[in-house]
Amino acid sequence: MTTPESISKTMERGTLALFVAAAAVIGLLLLLPPLRQIAHMAGGRTPVGLLTDAEVPHVGSAGGAGIESATFESAWVIATGLSDSTRGLVAAGVGFGALTAAITAGAVAYFFLLLLWKRPFHRSLVVATQIAGSALLLGSLLSGGLGGLGRMMAASELNPIAGDVFLVAFSFEPGVLLAGVAVLALSFVFDRGQRLQRDTEGLI
Template identity: 30%
Template sequence: MDNRSAHPSLSEAVALGLVATGAVSIGVASVFGAVGAGIEIFGSPVPVSLPVDGAQMASLSDADGIAAAEYTQSVVSFESLDAGTRWLLLAEAALPALATVIVCASLWWLGLSLIRQRAFRRSMVPMLATAALALIVTGMTGPLFGAIARAQVVEQLAASGADTEGFWMFLYELNPASIGWGIALALVGTAFEVGQRLQRETEGLV
C-alpha cells in the first residue's frame, strides 16, 4: 500500500491543522463575545442602539462639499430595562454566536477528518446540515428578536414622556449574508452525501 495516498503530506497536515485551530479559536471568541454582551445587557446602565429615521446632522449640513448628512443610529443608555427586553437583546447577540460555534465545530471536525483521510464519514453530513440550518435560522430570528426589543424600548421611552419622533417604531433588517452562507453550506453537505454514496458503491465493487 502506498503510504503517500493513505496520509496527507506534512504541508497539507499543517494547513488542515491551522484551519481546525482557527475554527476553534473563532468559536471560543464568539462565546466570549456573547458572554460580554450578556454582561452589558444585564448590567446597568444598558446601552441600546436605536435606529433613527434619517435625522439631520446639523453640524455637517452646511459644510462645503456635503450634499446631505443624517443620523441612522442613536445609542441610548437606560438605568433600568425590563427583563423581557433584555432577554430579546441577548438573543439577538447570542444566536449569531451560537451559529458561529456550530459552524466552527463543523469546520474543526472536517479538518480533523481530512487529516485522518476520512472525509466521508457518516457524521459529516448531519454536522454540515446542522450548521447550515443554524446559519439560516439565526440569520432570520436574531434580527427579529432585536427589532422586537427595540420596539419595546421605544414604547418605554414614549411611556416616560420622551419625544420618540424620528425613532423607528419597528424596523426588521434581515441580513441575507448568513442565509446565503447557510445555503452554500447545505450544498457542501449535499456534495458530501453524494461522495459517501459513491464511496459505498466503490467499496461494494471491490
C-alpha cells in the same frame, strides 16, 4: 530518509491543523462580543443598536468639500431601566446569534479535522453540515426576529426621553439565510460523496 512525499504530507497536515486552530479562534472571537453584551444585560445595562434618521450636524461651505445633507443610520446605546420583556428579547436575539456562530464555527473546525484524519466524507460530516445549515437558517431568523422586536421595543421606550430620534424598526441581513441554504446544499454533496466512497470501497 526524508522524502519529498513525506515533507508534502507533513506540510499538508500542518496546514490543516492551522485551519482547525484558525476556525476555533475565529469562533471564539465571534462569541466574545455577544457574551460581553449578555454580561452587561445581567448587570442591568442593555447595550443595543437602534436605527435612527437623526441629522448629522453640519454647516454650509463657501468652497471645497461640503455637506448638502447627512443623517445617522444607527446609534449604539447603553440603556438602563428597560422593561424585562424588552431586555429578554434583546438577550434572546444576542444569544441565538452567538449560538449560530458557535455551531457554524464548530462545523468548520470539524470539517478540517476530518480532512486531517483523512476522512473527508465521513457520515458525521453530513450531520454536522446539516446542523450548521439549519442553525444558519433558523438561528438567523430567531436572532433577527426576537432581537429586532426587542430593539423596536427599546426604541419605543427610549424615544420619549430622546426626542423621538430612534426609528421603531429593525434591519435584517438576508445574506445569512443564503449561507444557510448553501451549507445545507453542501451537506447533500457530502452525503453523495460518502455514498460513492462506500460503494467504491474494495474496487481499487
